[in-house]
Amino acid sequence: MEAQIGRETTPKEYISRLTEVFTEVRRVLRPDGTLWLNISDTYAGKGNQGDFIDPKNPNGRNGQAVALNNKVEGCKPKDMIGIPWMLAFALRDTGWYLRNDIIWMKENPMPESVKDRLSRCYEHIFLFSKSKKYFFDYKAISEPIAPATAERLKRGMKGGNKYGKPVPGQPQPQSINRPREHGEIKDADINPLRNKRDVWKINTVPFKGGHYAAYPPKLVETCLLAGCPEGGIVLDPFMGSGTTGMVASQMGRHFIGIELNPAYTELAYKRIGGEI
Structure with missing residues (x-):
């Protein structure tokens, strides 16, 4: 889709466009607000997929036959690029306070047919704040102590x-x-x-709508409990299927969502309205 983020020719361009978005997010965020950012990594040198067709995405996730990470400056083929930390450091340089690197661990991850490295089962969730002091309800997400303790x-x-x-x-x-x-x-x-730890075990859940990367509601709920008071406003600049908006509505928070894809926008309306 024209103007979508994720089809840039280099990781630097991708990070630059995301940084522009989150600079605007920081501008409109209230002084005691937080940003919870989920982003995963990828590898350099993925190359041409040939005749392979992904049954879930027959037209390709990004509409290209040759992966845009075929050649990456500063990376050898098969290197992990480090996209999450590139973005985290870029946002920190623009004024965000980088407060946490949370590991979202999935016990039911997508299988990977690799034989020369470990299969991935987690993604990063970075917690940023606009100011030194900010709203954070640690009690709302506290977890039970271990019986042995x-x-x-x-x-x-x-x-x-x-x-x-x-x-x-x-x-x-x-x-x-x-x-x-x-x-x-x-x-x-x-x-x-006890205070919640920074490794969260939250499995993905099935979603019957036409979106293949929908968040599990439990993940969103955890972030909103800690980062947004009841009656507050939640902004999602990449709304997708509307999981964040659906959970925000259920939890008594107001919601603003931004989405480029009209099909996803329609899907999100139905989800937030409780139709699916």
Whole structure:
């Protein structure tokens, strides 16, 4: 499709166009707003696909017979290009605060017929903020502590253990390593929740609509719980099938979506409206 992002001749051009988009996103974002950005990587030197036809995309995902990453400046054939980090550093240079690299791990990833490297099962989600201080509801996405953690807290701890003393960079020992008598800490004293970790295990889910890269709603829900208060506004500059808008609506958030493809726009309207 004319003017679509993703068919640039070089990764640098691709990063440059994305940077332009997210510079405008930063301009309209409220001072305490955040950006949750999902982007995956690719390899150099993929080359000509010949007569192979992808049954899910008979016309090709980007409409070309020869991959645009056939030759990449600075990369040898078969090199991983590093697209996510190229974009992350470019956005940081424009003023965004790069706060987290979250690993979205899928236990049901697309299979890959490769024999000389590991199969990919994760993508990056970068958390950016517009300002040093920003809205982030860590309690809304807190996760249960491990059962073993509670048991360790209830056990006694001798004062001579090496972790019970301050160490460089950690002036106070962790609560779990402080000297105490057995049974001193009771169940009622233990916080059953901990801060969410930066590896999220969220599987993809089937979607019957004509879009082959729809997010699982759980992924969007997690980002919105932490990054947008109820009644707030969510902006998705690459709306696609409308997963973000659907989840935002269900969670009591307002939504603005931008999409170049009219077919996807129609699909998103139906999804957000609950028709599919």
